[in-house]
Amino acid sequence: MMNKLMVCFTILALMFAGCNSNKQNEKYIPDEEIDMSDDLIMSDESELTDMPEYSKIRGGESEKIQRSFENAPPLIPHRVGGFLPIKADDNRCLLCHMPDKAPEFNATPLPKTHFTSYRPKIVYRDGKYVVDANQAENEIVETDLDHFNAAMFNCSQCHVPQAEVTVEIPNTFDPDYRKASDKSRSNLKNNMGEGVR
Numbered sequence: 001m002m003n004k005l006m007v008c009f010t011i012l013a014l015m016f017a018g019c020n021s022n023k024q025n026e027k028y029i030p031d032e033e034i035d036m037s038d039d040l041i042m043s044d045e046s047e048l049t050d051m052p053e054y055s056k057i058r059g060g061e062s063e064k065i066q067r068s069f070e071n072a073p074p075l076i077p078h079r080v081g082g083f084l085p086i087k088a089d090d091n092r093c094l095l096c097h098m099p100d101k102a103p104e105f106n107a108t109p110l111p112k113t114h115f116t117s118y119r120p121k122i123v124y125r126d127g128k129y130v131v132d133a134n135q136a137e138n139e140i141v142e143t144d145l146d147h148f149n150a151a152m153f154n155c156s157q158c159h160v161p162q163a164e165v166t167v168e169i170p171n172t173f174d175p176d177y178r179k180a181s182d183k184s185r186s187n188l189k190n191n192m193g194e195g196v197r
């Protein structure tokens with residue numbers, strides 16, 4: 001009996017030893033080595049101390065916020081509480097922002113980029129979707145879809161709701177808009193190829 005128990009403990013001990021020398025652990029980077037400053041990221045006392053207070057203003061009653069820079073995804077000026085979680089098959093953001101619905105709610109309609117695919121052309125071969133071999137390497141094909149591009153369903157991946165917070169870090173970024181209208185509207189679809197050869 002005793003011997004059996006000893007064998008058991010030895011096996012357990014070996015298992016834990018195995019866990020500790022796990023390769024992933026060796027690659028672990030401590031917090032203080034992640035950023036470029038000598039201090040711990042979280043040690044700055046001017047950082048947030050309270051939970052942020054998110055906007056409670058309904059869509060239709062909020063004020064739009066100037067774009068952070070030309071063709072930046074606009075910030076969400078209204079509350080989002082009732083619309084979460086955003087799911088591919090249950091997306092309440094679309095109820096007001098689809099172009100055919102937007103005028104009724106006075107909401108900004110989704111731009112054309114959200115109805116376009118910018119992924120390489122794919123073909124179905126041998127049971128798999130693969131990048132079309134006839135296509136130049138890394139070529140991006142702009143395909144107009146006649147529906148909302150479901151790859152863009154997760155709105156808050158790019159558009160973020162706003163909270164009332166006090167952070168004592170001044171924002172010195174000064175955006176340069178080429179047209180006054182770029183402060184409040186997008187035109188990325190027309191400018192997508194800019195600077196690309």
Ligand code: HEC
Pocket residue numbers: 058059060061062063064065073074075076077078080083084086092093094095096097105106107108155156159184
């Ligand atoms: C009940 C309708 C409604 C719903 C649902 C809704 N919105 Fe809005 N949204 C609006 C309206 C209206 C505006 C314009 C500002 C206002 O009047 O409050 C707006 C503004 C915005 C803006 C800023 C647009 C600009 O031109 O600056 C973004 C981004 C946005 N909403 C994203 C979202 C996301 C993401 C969701 C889902 C989490 C969502 N909205 C759900 C009505 C809605």
Ligand code: HEC
Pocket residue numbers: 071072073074091093094097108109110111112113114151152153154155156157158159184185186187188189
């Ligand atoms: C991958 C990032 C991404 C996702 C996901 C995304 N957007 Fe956008 N959105 C952008 C960017 C970038 C712009 C501005 C440039 C453009 O596309 O015209 C924009 C612009 C907009 C605008 C302003 C249109 C205009 O004419 O000024 C609205 C409204 C909007 N998005 C709503 C949404 C909603 C609602 C969802 C989810 C259903 C969503 N977006 C998903 C990146 C995204």
